[in-house]
Amino acid sequence: MVDSAPPIPPAPTLPDWTRLQRSLAVEAERGFSDLEGKEFRFSQFLKQSLETSAVPFLKPDEQERWQQTAARFEKYSELPLNKRQHLVAETRRLLYHAQQDYRRVIEPESAPKPKQPKTTSLETKNREITLDQELTYLPGVGPKSADKLAKLGLYSVRDILFYYPRDHIDYARQVKIADLEVGETVTLVATVRRCNCFSSPKNSKLTIFDLTIRDATGQIKLNRFFAGNRFRSRGWQEGQKRLYPPGAIVAASGLVKSSKYGITLDNPDIEVLDHSGGEIDSLTVGRVVPIYPLTEGVQPALVRRAVIAALPAAKKLKEPLPxxxxxxxxxxxxxxxxxxxxxxxxxxxxxxxxxxxxxxxxxxxxxxxxxxxxxxxxxQQSNPLSARGELVERFYDVLPFQFTDAQQRVVKEILTDIESPEPMNRLVQGDVGAGKTVVAVVALLAAIQSGYQTALMAPTEVLAEQHYRKLVEWFNQLHLPVELLTGSTKAAKRREIASQLETGELPLLVGTHALIEDKVQFQSLGLVVIDEQHRFGVQQRARLQQKGQHPHVLTMTATPIPRTLALTLHGDLDVSQIDELPPGRQAIQTTMLTPKDRTHAYDLIRREVAMGRQVYVVLPLVEESEKLDLKSAISEHERLQNTVFPNFKVGLLHGRMKSAEKDAEISRFRDGEMQVIVSTTVIEVGVDIPNATVMLIEHAERFGLSQLHQLRGRVGRGAHQSFCLLMNSSKNETAKQRLKVMEQSQDGFWISEMDMRFRGPGEVMGTRQSGLPDLALASLVDDQxxxxxxxxxxxxxxxxxxxxxxxxxxxxxxxxxxxxxxxxxxxx
Structure with a gap:
């Protein structure tokens, strides 16, 4: 009996380049969500396609990379968004380069193709362009240029159409030489008087191009500079001179600037015209010119040329808006x-x-x-809470003050929310000292009197401790227990708190990130209050909310932000603003100083201490920096204690200290055991010492305005006149303008608006956890x-x-x- 031949495995197929690239493009367009197709998910399709495709023309290391890429799609859906983005981009590049190799290596070896008639330039220009077409096929682009554009993540016509310029320069305005004004971008049409091109006598690697042009109103000299050995060639230099012979008509575009030789154009673009009224064909001269984001090896002219070639396809875009x-x-x-x-x-x-x-x-x-x-x-369905009850009424009775109109308005908005079965998700913005915490207490008590537990989470132990002290003072009068849980809480106390939470006998727990630990379990969590919520990540906030069944959520911030930023960051929240300070608050006298005014600052400190008051001195650094000429908290503490204020007790507070050490130092300052405390920005929020009346901020130009406003809010909390001294060590005019804002206003919302204009929204919010979306054109500052x-x-x-x-x-x-x-x- 003859053995049957083993089955011949199916020959691997060449990749379907168009289908693969299109699937990657659609996945990118749809936000990297692992799209569900008719037969497979995107990741399954990519993995299978890459594994079964034949790529014999690749080198061994490229073959290995191909297979590794296929394997990475196995867990594509589990990757975070940024890693999915990177994988898709890498795969698009891998396919693009493999396809180019295929065309270079495989196609010449295949059977000869019938000779095609030569395509005329007119036919190429009029060839129909589709949105999903690869850039390789665009007129004037080709494989090598497309390879460079791939470095920018541009593979298809659609990609490049939506690759917006970051700026434009308007060269469309044509003026006469006599009408040139420094700072304007213009185009001149004039006659060449003389042209010279030569190597610099001071730098042999620098070539200078010197062109003098003239119109009916005057004469101007234009220069361009070329660095590199190839421009030193006498032949190249003579060729440049022949391009611009005397009597030729040229159009020159650029920024008008003043030089030691008079007015000129900065690095101008120049084109020779057929005659004085000739048409300008340049992509830059005499028109509004787009400026694109670039990377190494990609020239602006290449991007502009590709965009020009792709623009006819813009007519094929479907209008999504009604x-x-x-x-x-x-x-x-x-x-x-x-x-x-x-x-x-x-x-x-x-x-x-x-x-x-x-x-x-x-x-x-x-x-x-x-x-x-x-x-x-x-x-999500939450538990409606009772907005009216004995606890809330008793709280109003024990308060030694009346709510402001703004506080009453915000309380009404909160109580309306919690009476609904839909979970509250409200942000309360309020300036320093506006009374956000007492408003939150009304919500906490409404939840407690409805039979639910509550939690208040703060980003630092200092702030959590501050809240705990206030709440204990109020809750003791209402005969309600409250506990504090932080990283410093002892194990025995933790067990006691956990037990009280599980039995439901603890109505309010105040704490830091410790609240979201797995061991912390509430019996019935009905309301969560998160202070300085922007300092927590999205997942951290969500984990606290998951301790209950869709509890109501009230978030607070003492960093007021403009409405436009609030709509962008918190567009899915209801936003309340406490835009009124309690009566009787004195404005903090704010003054910008320079180092020569330091004696006056120290005299003020001595005067205030003599009257029994206390002082903050804030610095941006803990220790000396070799790179930055800034005072450090440690060295400044030693200098002030030993040299400047030897008769005072000067304390030290910074973020590298252990929590227990920080708490002890703040307690000593609060109890009056020290007159001056030197600190970093660890006291930015949460420290409430009414007896402190002076805030001296060294290197104030190093801080954002919103942060300076927060620091200033540590004084002015008592009945005495308070002072904020901004020591400016910079001669930069912008730094002075920023600090002038602090002198002019104590309105946190206006200061935040100005801060956003000076530094941008990303810096104001903190780039790491800002939550700001990546907008290509829109500006939260300019497009409100x-x-x-x-x-x-x-x-x-x-x-x-x-x-x-x-x-x-x-x-x-x-x-x-x-x-x-x-x-x-x-x-x-």
Missing amino acids: EALLNSHNLVGIGDAIANIHFPENSTALDRARRRLIFDEFFYLQLGLLLRRQQQRQT EALELARDAAEKAIAQDPTLERWPLMRTELEQRYQRLMGGAIFT
């Missing part, structure tokens, strides 16, 4: 906007394009946030009106159709953008 919305907000269509954001017909067209695309960024962001809030309310309009439009759209099903293109666009900005799906 016509009524476009008309009501006077917005141009998406195709026109894309075309004019790159190469606008004029500055007006550019403004209209920017306005549309900025509106889109804000509109879809707000739409997503509002839908998320709506879904949370629909899917557009954000307000977009918010209003988003609210109206949801009111008309909460599911957006009547606008399928808009719904699809929202899904894609929400995935990119926020991660996860908005429609489930």
